[in-house]
Amino acid sequence: MRIGMAIDAACDVPQGFIEDNGITVMPIKVNVNGESFLDDRAPAEIARFIARKLGDRSHAADTEPATAEDVQQLFLERxxxxxxxxxxxxxxxxxxxxxxxxxxxxxxxxxxxRPIREAAGRSGPFLMRVVDSRNIFAGAGPMVAETARMIREGRSPAEVRERAARVADASYGYLLPRDLNYLRSRARSKGDRSVSLFTSMLGTALDIKPILRAHRGETGPVGKVRGFEQGAQSLFDYAARRVQAGLLVPSLSLSYGGDLDVMRDLPGYAALVRACADAGVEMLETPMGITGMVNVGEGALTVGLACEDHTASF
Incomplete structure (x- = not known):
């Protein structure tokens, strides 16, 4: 049985990984001040968005995920x-x-x-398995990586889906925003009041950054740090400790809302690279997708890993 994979564009995984594993991306359309971008994780489109330097204007952007008709057409045609x-x-x-x-x-x-499969010379039924990653951005990376591995190994659809759901439950996604006021403005534009005016003003004045966690369909703060670089150090140190303790999936995902060389110069990154190399953990690094940057701001950092239940401390 030939099994394929489709992801939505807000799952942050590298373009090379997508191409190597034949993954289809369900795109998201983003409109910013009359200018349109198609977020299908294509590097050229991400680079065009960054080069436009839209800055704080993006918090009012409209995002249009694929409709049911779009998804239907994508699957039937491709x-x-x-x-x-x-x-x-x-x-x-x-x-x-x-x-x-x-x-x-x-x-x-x-x-x-059925008529499309018959015309393509394929017999038998067509199956679909839809799995909620229960995470966002780089937090979905470990599940994508593990699903790709299971497909390469020739596992059955039931095995692939069951394993994907298991990894989804064990996945942790962490977000370090660079601009707290942007995050608040974007949240308010979507009716989310979770980042208050007082919190964003205080955080900006004192350069306090929250570390946010996505896990099992819920998001919220799990720590706070003084300054973005200190936050990156804390987040990379935490990820290195989890790698050393053992991951459920030997893949760790990083996404950054900008040039990856900026991320690689952050304190703690080199130590995380060494920890992953020592443990045989694959690092999946990618620019954050356009949808991610619109929602959390350029320059944000996200980390995704899958491991046993634990309490994170920052």
Missing amino acids: MVGEYDCVVCLTIMATRSPIHDTVIRASFAILKNY
Whole structure:
């Protein structure tokens, strides 16, 4: 059985990894001040967004995830004739409608696929498995990496889906914003009052940065640090400790809202690279997608890993 994988564009994984594993990206359209960007994780489009230096204007951007009709068309045109089963991985359903959209699209896809498969010379039914990563941005990386590994090993659709769901439950995504006022403005534009005016003003005045965690469909602060570089040091040190303690998936994801060389110059990065090399852990590094930068601001850092339950301290 030939199994494929589809992810939505807010899952931060490197373009090379996407190409090497034949992953299809469900795009998100982003509109900023009359200018449109298609977030399909293409490096050229991400670079164009960064080069435009939209800055704090992006917090009012409109994002348009793929509709059920878009997903249906994508699968019927590109995947039904090539694969016998496709595993769809989405960012957390509590923060994005894309998971429910793919579920709705699946009914139409499963109703209309037969003539397309027959024309492509493929026999047998077409299957879809939709899994909520229960995480965001780099936090979805370990689940994507593990799903790709299971597919390469020739595992059954049931095994792939079960393992993906298990990794999703064990995944931790951490976010360090560079601009707290931007994060507050973006949250307010979406009706989210979780970052208060007082908190953002105090944080800006004192250069206090929160470390936010995404885990099992929930997001919230788990620590605070003085300054972005100190925050990066704390986050990289934490990730190195988890690597040394042992990960459920031997892959660690990093995404940064800008030039990756800036991220690699941050304190603690080199030590994390050494810890991963010593433990045989693959590092998946990528610029943050356009959707991520619009929602949390340019210059933000996210880290994703999958491990046993634990209490993080920063």
